[in-house]
Amino acid sequence: MNTEVKIAGVSFKNPVTVASGTFGSGMEYSEFVDLNRLGAVTTKGVSNVPWTGNDTPRVCEVYGGMLNAIGLQNPGIEVFKNRDIPFLNKFDTKIIVNVCGKTVEDYLEVVEKLADEPVDMLEINVSCPNVKEGAIAFGQNADALFNITNQIKKIAKQPVVMKLSPNVTRISEMAIAAESAGADAISLINTITGMKIDINRRTFALANKTGGMSGPAIKPVAVRMVYECANAVKIPIIGMGGISNYEDAIEFIMAGATMVSVGAANFVNPNTTIEVIEGIENFMREKNVSDINDLRGCVR
Amino acid sequence: MKISETGKVVSQKEITKGIFDLVISTKIAELSKPGQFVMVYPKDGTTILPRPISIAEVTSGAIRLVYRVVGKGTNEFSGLKAGDAVRLLGSVGNGFPLEKAVGKRAVLMGGGIGVPPILELSKELLASSKIAVLGYRDNDLFLKEDFDKYIEVKVATEGGSAGTRGNVLDVLRAEHIECDVIYACGPMPMLRAIKKYAEEKNIEAFISLEERMACGVGACLGCVVKTKEKDHHSNVNNARICTEGPVFDAREVEI
Numbered sequence: 001m002n003t004e005v006k007i008a009g010v011s012f013k014n015p016v017t018v019a020s021g022t023f024g025s026g027m028e029y030s031e032f033v034d035l036n037r038l039g040a041v042t043t044k045g046v047s048n049v050p051w052t053g054n055d056t057p058r059v060c061e062v063y064g065g066m067l068n069a070i071g072l073q074n075p076g077i078e079v080f081k082n083r084d085i086p087f088l089n090k091f092d093t094k095i096i097v098n099v100c101g102k103t104v105e106d107y108l109e110v111v112e113k114l115a116d117e118p119v120d121m122l123e124i125n126v127s128c129p130n131v132k133e134g135a136i137a138f139g140q141n142a143d144a145l146f147n148i149t150n151q152i153k154k155i156a157k158q159p160v161v162m163k164l165s166p167n168v169t170r171i172s173e174m175a176i177a178a179e180s181a182g183a184d185a186i187s188l189i190n191t192i193t194g195m196k197i198d199i200n201r202r203t204f205a206l207a208n209k210t211g212g213m214s215g216p217a218i219k220p221v222a223v224r225m226v227y228e229c230a231n232a233v234k235i236p237i238i239g240m241g242g243i244s245n246y247e248d249a250i251e252f253i254m255a256g257a258t259m260v261s262v263g264a265a266n267f268v269n270p271n272t273t274i275e276v277i278e279g280i281e282n283f284m285r286e287k288n289v290s291d292i293n294d295l296r297g298c299v300r
Numbered sequence: 301m302k303i304s305e306t307g308k309v310v311s312q313k314e315i316t317k318g319i320f321d322l323v324i325s326t327k328i329a330e331l332s333k334p335g336q337f338v339m340v341y342p343k344d345g346t347t348i349l350p351r352p353i354s355i356a357e358v359t360s361g362a363i364r365l366v367y368r369v370v371g372k373g374t375n376e377f378s379g380l381k382a383g384d385a386v387r388l389l390g391s392v393g394n395g396f397p398l399e400k401a402v403g404k405r406a407v408l409m410g411g412g413i414g415v416p417p418i419l420e421l422s423k424e425l426l427a428s429s430k431i432a433v434l435g436y437r438d439n440d441l442f443l444k445e446d447f448d449k450y451i452e453v454k455v456a457t458e459g460g461s462a463g464t465r466g467n468v469l470d471v472l473r474a475e476h477i478e479c480d481v482i483y484a485c486g487p488m489p490m491l492r493a494i495k496k497y498a499e500e501k502n503i504e505a506f507i508s509l510e511e512r513m514a515c516g517v518g519a520c521l522g523c524v525v526k527t528k529e530k531d532h533h534s535n536v537n538n539a540r541i542c543t544e545g546p547v548f549d550a551r552e553v554e555i
Contacts, residue, residue, distance in 0.1 A: 024519035028543075031517070032304050044521075052536045057512040059522035061373075064346045066514060073521045075535030215348050267515045268341070268348045270304050270389065 001284055002291040003277075005039070005258050007236045008159035008184035010120050012039035012094055012259060015292060016249065016277050019214075019240045019263030020045055020098035020123060020163070021070065025084035026091070032270040037277060040094035042261060043084060045125050047100050048109040050076035055207035060196050065215025065242070066264055067194050069208035072100050072128065077113050085117055094120040096161070102131045104148050108155060115157040122158050123238075124148070127165040127190045127212075139165035139190070142177040149181035159184035161238060164229070167193050171225045172232035179233040187238035187261070188229060189222045214264040216242045223255050230256020230297055244272065246279020256297040301331050302392060302517065309384040310362055316442045319413070320378050321356075322365045328390040329363050334398070334421035335485075335508055335547050338363065338390030339516035342373045351377070352513050352542070354485070355391060356416035356443070357423070363390075366416035366443060392516050393546045396483050396506055401427035404480035408451070409468045409494065411435035411486025415443055417508055418485055422451040431477060435468040435486065469497055479503065483547075488555065495550035505550040511541045518543035526554040 003014040017040040023029055026041045035041060053073025060067050074080070080097075088095045097119045101107035111122060126139030126148060138144045139162075149162055162178040164171060166189035178186050191212025196205035222241025230237055239257030243249050244265040252260045265272040280292070289295060307326030315321045328338060332355050339350035351373045357364040369378050380386060398421075406427035410418040415434050422432050432451045434444060439461040447453045455463030456471045464471045467490060471477070484494050485508035498505035511523035524538040529552065531539040539545060539553070 022515075022520060028515070028517045028519040031302055044519075050535045052538060053521065053524070056522075056524060058524070059349075059512050059514045059520065061347065061349050064348065066349060068514070068520070068522065070521050073524070073534065073536065073538060075533075079535045216345065264348065264514075267350070267520065269387075270517065 001281065002293070003281065003284070005292060007121070007161075007238075007258055010094060010159060014039040014277050014280070015253065015259040016273055016280070017042045017096060017238070017259055017261050018266060018273060019261040020125065022263045022266045025080070026088055027084070029266065029270060033273055035088075035091040035093050038093045038273055039259060040096050040120065041088055042096040042123060043088070043098055044074055045072050045098040045100035046074050046077050046080045046110060047072065048077055048106045050074065050079070057206055058208070060205040060211070062194065062196055062213065062217070064217030065213050067196055067206060067211030067213050068191070069206045069211035071208065077110050081113065081117060085119060089118055096121045096123050098123045098125055098163070100125040100128050102128060104151055107148060107152060111152050111156050115155070119158060121161055122156055123161040123163050123187055124152060125163050125190070127163070127167075137165055137167070139174060140168055142173050145174055146177040146181040149178050149183050153182040161185040161187050163190055164188040165190045166221065166225055166241075172228045175229040175233045179235050183235060185236040185238060185258070186229060186233065187240065189218070189225050189241045192218055192221065214242065216244050218242045219248060223251050226252055226257050227255040243276065244268065246276050246283055249276050249280055250283060250295065253292070253295050254297070254299045258296060302390060303327060303331065304389045306385050307388050309380045309382055309386060311382050312378075312380055314378070315366070316440050318369050319442055320367055320369065322367070322377065322380060323362050324365065324386055324388070325362045326388055328388055329358050329361050332358055332363065332391035333395035334424050335396035335417060336391040336393045337417075337546065338365070338388050339392060340365070340377060341387040341389075342376050344372070344376055347372050347376065349514055350389060350516055352392065352516060354417035356419045357446070358420055368413045389516055392542055394544065396421050396508070396547050398425055400504060400506065401425050401430070401481055403428050405478065406430045406481050406483065407472065407477060407479040408432045409435070409482060409484040409486065409490075411468055411490040412437065414484070414486030414490070414508070418483060419443060419446055421483055422447055425483070427481075433468045433471045435490065436462070467493070469493055482506070484508065491550075492555055495555065498550055506547050507550050508546045509541050509548060509553070509555070510546065513542055516542050528552050528554060
């Protein structure tokens, strides 16, 4: 039975990774999860300088999911290089580093600083507001997405995955923009912008007012978007959005994803990733599927 | 050390309106220190996040959680019965620094649902003297009898129906209680007042903070508090309440 998948020449022992921001840099969850078993660890977004993030409350629960507005708090690329990469390198898993920034130059600086680091792929979070262009997220405008992808690809030493925002009219247009600019893969979906109001306190549940929704409730939207993108581009897709168990993961794979990420479900059960991996293997055995790659995009 | 495991409910009762006393048999009991908490996972799939609940007391092989029903998650927990399975992660957080009380006069302060987290501390703290000051809304003095077994107790109530009228600091003033170190858990206005009091008196105060949490393991960065100095882990002026806390030296946090 083969569970190995490939993206841009990088081999992953299985198709399961974690969604950026839900797993830190692996250190915190390593008390509960054997990181060696994961296809890859996708790290919390890292920027060129440390980011303080938003005020609290930063998280709240909603029906079947949660909202977060952490504000991409992170220690900056220097601490990340000195602490988090060496930690992850002790494990037999692949490392996907998520990169965020406020300007194209910010992203390029991080990508450049990662060039000689022992990491396997870069995932670019384009849901951050572009502060030089009216604070519209890079991923919400096809031209801006093409431009940032193109510039990153010119200097990146590792394969580049563009992480798409679902907060757009047609996600397939964004997938096409990323592909035509040279992206090696795309990942989707990032969180869906939402809001919760605390009716007793007559205020917003989050200090930031809006937050990104994740959790099981968003899964049908995510599956649909993965399917649309799989029909629009040839580059591989890392699918995510509400994956809680192996059935969810297989849905994404059947919709066209090469890999899948477990996100908010890590909070629901720290062992979710391992249960998803074992569940996929059991499913393959039961259904006589000898190669995970045969399941990909099998619904058309 | 933290473990993720399924515990078994030993007993549960409502000790006063809306406040429940839940005893769970779990290996986490052996790992826990005063001031730590557990993440309790709801079973209802629409309620996805675990709830952080402080450990009120540790007995052999079991933890005692005394919590207020405030929403969907705690409402579900209030229905747990002896024998039920309940998924837990713990014990979480740093706990109170017991060593800071050695040879000192300690005051332990709890306000409202911040009373339970200092019960185990009252038992275990070794100080030259120790007094618990408990703040309640009215004369419904839940858990007071438990404290009476281990420590001298003073009470404050908002309306003065029991003990000193006012808050926990009013008790110190009214009873002329001097101390060298304060340990506290309670609502934010109380903790802010204690931080100010301790700074004025130039004494140490260790306060236990609360915040909305998602993961409970330090990964999501949901539950941070602003810190005076740059935090070693975050590399910014934010510390994780679930990991560096929930107990902080009051001088080190901006609340």
